[in-house]
Amino acid sequence: RKEVEQDPGPFNVPEGATVAFNCTYSNSASQSFFWYRQDCRKEPKLLMSVYSSGNEDGRFTAQLNRASQYISLLIRDSKLSDSATYLCVVNLPRDSSYKLIFGSGTRLLVRP
Amino acid sequence: DAGITQSPRYKITETGRQVTLMCHQTWSHSYMFWYRQDLGHGLRLIYYSAAADITDKGEVPDGYVVSRSKTENFPLTLESATRSQTSVYFCASKLGETQYFGPGTRLLVL
Numbered sequence: 001r002k003e004v005e006q007d008p009g010p011f012n013v014p015e016g017a018t019v020a021f022n023c024t025y026s027n028s029a030s031q032s033f034f035w036y037r038q039d040c041r042k043e044p045k046l047l048m049s050v051y052s053s054g055n056e057d058g059r060f061t062a063q064l065n066r067a068s069q070y071i072s073l074l075i076r077d078s079k080l081s082d083s084a085t086y087l088c089v090v091n092l093p094r095d096s097s098y099k100l101i102f103g104s105g106t107r108l109l110v111r112p
Numbered sequence: 113d114a115g116i117t118q119s120p121r122y123k124i125t126e127t128g129r130q131v132t133l134m135c136h137q138t139w140s141h142s143y144m145f146w147y148r149q150d151l152g153h154g155l156r157l158i159y160y161s162a163a164a165d166i167t168d169k170g171e172v173p174d175g176y177v178v179s180r181s182k183t184e185n186f187p188l189t190l191e192s193a194t195r196s197q198t199s200v201y202f203c204a205s206k207l208g209e210t211q212y213f214g215p216g217t218r219l220l221v222l
Contacts, residue, residue, distance in 0.1 A: 004154075032209060043202055043213035044155070087154065099170065100211060102147075102155040 001026055004103035006088050012109045017078045021106045023071040023088030033064055035073050036087040038105065044087055047073075078110045115139065116214035118203050124220045131190045133217045135203030143206040144186040145170075146178065148199040149216075155202065161186055193221045 006023045013019050025033075033050035048055065050062040050071055061074040071088055088103035119134045137144065142163050147155040157170030159178040167178050175197060177189045190197055198221045203214040 034209075043215055045213070046210050049209060099145075099157055099160065104152060104154040 002103075003027060003101045004088055004090055006103040006106045008104060008106060010107040010109050012111060013078055014111055015078055015080060017110075018074065018076045019078055019108065020075075021073045021086055021088075021108075023073075023103055023106075025069050025071070025088075025090045025101075027090070027092070028066075028069060030069075030090040030092070032091040033062075033071050034089040034100075035060075035062060035071075036089055036102070038085045038087055040084075044102075047086070075108075078108075080110050080112065083108055083110045116203060116205060116212055118201075118214040118217050120217060121215065122218050124222065125193050126222050127193060127195060129193050131193050131219065133188045133190075133201055133203075133219070135186045135188070135214060137184050137186075137205045139205060139207065139212075140183055141205035141207050141212075142183070144180070145204040145206070145211065146176075146186070146188045147202045147204065148172065148197075149202060150199050158188065158201075190219075193219075195221050197221050 003026050035047040036044040037047040038044040048057050048062050050064045052064050054063040059076045063072045085105040085107045087105045089100050092099045116137045125131050145160045146158040149155050156172050158176050159170050161167045161180040164180050164183050180186050201217045204211045
């Protein structure tokens with residue numbers, strides 16, 4: 001079983017739609033969680049951290065369910081520019097070197 | 113302000129050749145990382161470094177060597193390239209909880 005699992009998609013949605021991505025992680029001791037965004041043939045960039053209480057950044061909402069070991073990302077009012085691959089990322093527990101484990105990514109296509 | 117740069121951006125080499133991928137950061141971040149990205153696997157950690165002269169293995173270190181004589185540079189060497197090392201290689205540095213990635217090197221081993 002992969003340490004971080006994501007539906008690869010693609011999710012093909014019209015502009016203005018709301019879309020949600022899910023991610024599960026296998027190590028219950030993981031402490032930090034993130035969503036990174038990767039555009040085609042580009043490097044990954046941090047989109048947002050995920051906090052236990054849930055957090056929002058504009059049109060993006062991230063939630064964490066520790067009991068189910070589940071992370072989600074909700075994008076409201078999708079824009080064409082949201083088309084990218086979204087990587088779910090967790091850290092290794094109690095590891096001061098802060099190594100990260102990346103999911104394979106979920107691809108989003110927003111159409112006009 | 114360049115941040116993290118990688119060179120070369122594209123490289124074609126032959127099986128058995130030694131290849132060095134360069135990574136340079138302008139921020140003086142302590143931690144640096146090398147990842148490879150392949151379809152279906154996501155990003156996998158090859159090596160990382162906590163500071164100059166301190167390096168450690170990641171998930172997939174076999175066939176790779178790193179060094180870090182200066183904080184700003186973290187080169188990755190493929191000692192004897194194999195076809196399975198065809199991949200996109202990303203270098204990253206860390207500040208706080210955030211990792212910042214370079215633009216990547218696309219390596220093709222024939």
